[in-house]
Amino acid sequence: MVDNRTPDDYAVEMDKLDQNKSFEPPAPGPQPRSPPSNPVVNNAPLSVLAYCGSSILMTVMNKYVLSGADFNLNFCLLFIQSLVCIIAIQTCKSVGLITYRDFNLDEARKWFPITLLLIGMIYTGSKALQFLSIPVYTIFKNLTIILIAYGEVLWFGGGSVTGLTLFSFGLMVFSSIIAAWADIKHAVESNGDASSKVSTLNAGYIWMMINCLCTSSYVLGMRKRIKLTNFKDFDTMFYNNLLSIPVLIVCSGVLEDWSPENVARNFPSVDRNGILFAMILSGLSTVFISYTSAWCVRVTSSTTYSMVGALNKLPIAVSGLVFFDAPVTFPSVSAIFVGFVSGIVYAVAKIKQNAKPKVGILPTAIPVSASSQSMRDSLRS
Template identity: 60%
Template sequence: MSPPTFLSFLNATGTLPILTYCAASILMTVTNKYVLSGYEFNMNFFLLGVQSTVCIVLLKVFKFMNLVSYREFDLALSRKWFPIAVLLVAMIYTGSKSLQYLSIPVYTIFKNLTIILIAYGEVLWFGGSVSRLTMASFLLMVFSSIIAALSDSSNASIKATSIKFDFGYLWMAFNCVSSAAFVLTMRKHIKSTNFKDFDTVYYNNLLSIPLLIIMSLMMENWSRENFERNLPEDVRNTLVIAILFSGISAFGISYTSAWCVRVTSSTTYSMVGALNKLPVAASGMIFFGDPITIGNVSGIFIGKI
């Protein structure tokens, strides 16, 4: 079988978008964790604005090189797509805040709960049903999250920062709701607008930029002192490179998310996102010193059954 035919087969079966989405998701989560928690970075909206800007710049460059095509800005389409951009901003911001307070293993385990919201949202919006086997898998996901929470609550370092711990779970709850709303709404609008993958990437990021800038100016400290604290001189170059790389990762996850939702379904997309959390959780234990406890490992294992 020739490579083009083989790639066409992977695309038709949904394997290729699933694999690329997994790779982009892992890169995005690990990079954001490094920036947000490694050096007490507190300008989340600014970081997300940089990521969206990098996505638009990459799209413009690729289009200039005739590598991609997408619909140019249209006011009517923008008005229709704007609620999705708002949900996207809510999803990525609450996700970044969750990562700031929670370890990667705990974050990834609780992220699985989004699948339940998406599955039942698909039943309400697109028809279908939830089988007994699917319901059993949902219960295992909930069980794994409970195990992870109990394990974390017994950790001495987390007891010492219980306020941060509670904030982390609050942000995680907001992230699950906003993520499910974003995926379901985007799927519905992709069908109604007949958007292609790069159309979705372009409008998602373009409409997000003004929202992120406004939120950053309103809620974040733009003083010189705060910038110096967020970007310490001794690691400034490393952090800038990491932030730019996170923008490239954001471009990858924007494209592969739209591709995955279009080729498969919202539930399949979210299930894949849950399955790829195993290597993401492992990376947190390996690279960020997240505790390797029986609760964490058991929660991850049960959540993947």
């Protein structure tokens, strides 16, 4: 700010001062303040609610697309989702609604491993969802929480796993066992080829196990890379989807059957427009899930991010029962209930843990060798 006052304005007539009063200089003018941070983008509860809604939308839309009996072009579906996401956020950036970094080759090279983990997570999740019902899928997804919780302790060297947290983990495993037993029991007792149905379920369980490993690796890796690159939410979404497009094109062209017969089976003429429209809608839902997941990880933690997914299971499971005719039996409902309780117990455990000083480490002693400690120190640097 330019000062327009002259030196005479600073002159003081000493004879006019009251000798009984000390001279008090004028109060300084208002100091410039730094702009306040946006309370919305740093609001943890809002990020949790947004992630809940978007994950429910994403799961239901993907199940609708994958529910076709002959659908096997999963990489094609992921490509369409990423392409729609890039077009959507680029359009928003062009009109000034959002902003994110321009493409940088060096940043893309560093972020590419995270993109590969994301592709693995989404692809294995789509395969598992193709073979399993939504309730079973969401219950087994909770096992990822256990992997992430211990991964945070061992990799980042922070946090702890208390007795109450271990109890919630036990409930998660128990609910998964009940869900698997209920699913297999229903397949054996239902009409039709029981062995074929059990084989389908076993394939779904294998894909689900791989998905848990990919998801935990992706969440932990993204958290580490965000800290190193200082990526914002839209930066993460932009690089994730842009870098995945060429990989998905290659995977779809090499690994998937693009013969006219298989294309006709995946896109029958009667339902072709509806399937393509559903794919586009599922692509738009990836915009929300990509943004809200990165947002939730940034303002909370990767463990909290997974815990939110655990609490999500009740509305997601209900949507599967309502819209996709999943079997409603006492064991299946019990598995949903136990899984939901496990999420609540886990949330309570995290609240109690955060309310007191963090002391201790894992409840079972895990010795750390010199090489392991060296590796942890190198990862932190």
